[in-house]
Amino acid sequence: MQPAVGGFAEVYAEHVTPVWRYVRLRVPADADAEDVTSQVFERAMRSWSGYDPGRGGVGGWLMGIARHTVADWWRRAGRELPTDLEAMGLADSVAEDDPEGEALRRLGADEVRRRLGHLTAREREAVALRFGGELSSSEIAATLGVTPSAARMLVHRAVTRLREVMGDD
Amino acid sequence: MTEENLEVERLDRSVTEVLAGHGGNADPTVLWLAANTRSMPPPGLLARIEGTVRPPRASRAAERPGKLLTCAALAMCAAFLVQGIGNLLSGSWIASNIGEPFGPHAYREGAVALIAAAVCAAAAAVRRSWAGLSTLTCAPLALSLGAHGFTEIGVFAAGVALHLTQGTLGLLLIGAWWWDRRHRDHDVTVRRGAAKR
Numbered sequence: 519m520q521p522a523v524g525g526f527a528e529v530y531a532e533h534v535t536p537v538w539r540y541v542r543l544r545v546p547a548d549a550d551a552e553d554v555t556s557q558v559f560e561r562a563m564r565s566w567s568g569y570d571p572g573r574g575g576v577g578g579w580l581m582g583i584a585r586h587t588v589a590d591w592w593r594r595a596g597r598e599l600p601t602d603l604e605a606m607g608l609a610d611s612v613a614e615d616d617p618e619g620e621a622l623r624r625l626g627a628d629e630v631r632r633r634l635g636h637l638t639a640r641e642r643e644a645v646a647l648r649f650g651g652e653l654s655s656s657e658i659a660a661t662l663g664v665t666p667s668a669a670r671m672l673v674h675r676a677v678t679r680l681r682e683v684m685g686d687d
Numbered sequence: 688m689t690e691e692n693l694e695v696e697r698l699d700r701s702v703t704e705v706l707a708g709h710g711g712n713a714d715p716t717v718l719w720l721a722a723n724t725r726s727m728p729p730p731g732l733l734a735r736i737e738g739t740v741r742p743p744r745a746s747r748a749a750e751r752p753g754k755l756l757t758c759a760a761l762a763m764c765a766a767f768l769v770q771g772i773g774n775l776l777s778g779s780w781i782a783s784n785i786g787e788p789f790g791p792h793a794y795r796e797g798a799v800a801l802i803a804a805a806v807c808a809a810a811a812a813v814r815r816s817w818a819g820l821s822t823l824t825c826a827p828l829a830l831s832l833g834a835h836g837f838t839e840i841g842v843f844a845a846g847v848a849l850h851l852t853q854g855t856l857g858l859l860l861i862g863a864w865w866w867d868r869r870h871r872d873h874d875v876t877v878r879r880g881a882a883k884r
Contacts, residue, residue, distance in 0.1 A: 530740045534733065534736060542726065559739060649725070667692075670696065677716050681716045684716065
């Protein structure tokens with residue numbers, strides 16, 4: 519069944535908040551999150567006619583677009599980030615395997631993003647989808663391409679790690 | 688099921704409850720995450736996205752009826768006005784020409800109704816959204832008067848001319864309304880396409 523073309527405004531109204539929350543947890547500053555969220559809905563509107571409800575809920579579909587848009591943002595920002603960190607005297611500490619986590623730890627606009635920077639990329643993604651996107655474990659599993667129990671395990675490990683980080687603070 | 692798996696399942700249920708607004712006794716880290724990850728989007732962002740995703744409202748120009756509909760509606764209005772004012776001012780002359788007794792009361796009330804119909808016809812020339820109701824109201828009246836005009840042939844030339852004109856304008860109004868509606872649907876499709884791009 520194809521969705522009605524005119525229904526996108528309703529989809530936007532229902533999902534803008536979880537998309538914003540998810541994106542906000544994935545980029546260092548709110549200004550960046552605003553740009554990315556706006557791009558997510560531009561992309562979603564262009565792809566709306568191709569959305570197939572038979573392949574999953576619209577929330578999961580939007581989160582998939584949000585994930586790709588965030589990844590694109592990091593690809594672009596990654597070219598500039600080392601310069602910023604160098605200017606702050608932090609270039610030596612940039613982790614090669616997780617520059618996003620390092621950037622969040624150093625540049626995150628608030629405590630929650632700085633702490634999420636201590637998680638692995640997969641754990642951070644799972645927490646952002648679970649708490650920001652308010653997806654269920656099954657929806658996270660479908661989005662990340664893992665089993666629901668693996669999605670639950672990712673969130674569990676993330677919470678355990680955050681507990682340690684908060685204890686250290 | 689191992690102890691770790693049970694703990695994983697427990698945490699998942701706890702997160703679900705906290706996100707649903709329950710679970711006050713949940714893990715403090717889960718409560719902290721739920722409290723700090725769920726800010727509302729800034730109004731500026733909402734306005735920015737809404738500007739993109741909401742279909743544009745019909746502009747004033749888009750609400751203006753086409754020329755053909757405007758002309759047909761105004762001509763219809765004029766035809767009803769001529770008859771209404773004629774009935775008010777020259778009722779006895781009309782009655783004598785059609786060989787009927789003059790009834791001032793009936794003529795006056797008929798005149799008022801025709802002037803109201805004239806206003807209704809004029810509405811189609813003001814807004815597209817009013818044109819449907821205007822056509823639905825005025826076209827049957829005009830067509831009835833047009834048909835009645837045939838009965839006056841050979842009796843009262845001015846009456847024949849006026850009524851046949853009204854009948855013709857009734858047909859023209861229906862055609863103009865249909866044409867305008869088709870044109871408007873095309874405009875909306877084009878606007879939506881532009882908004883998508």
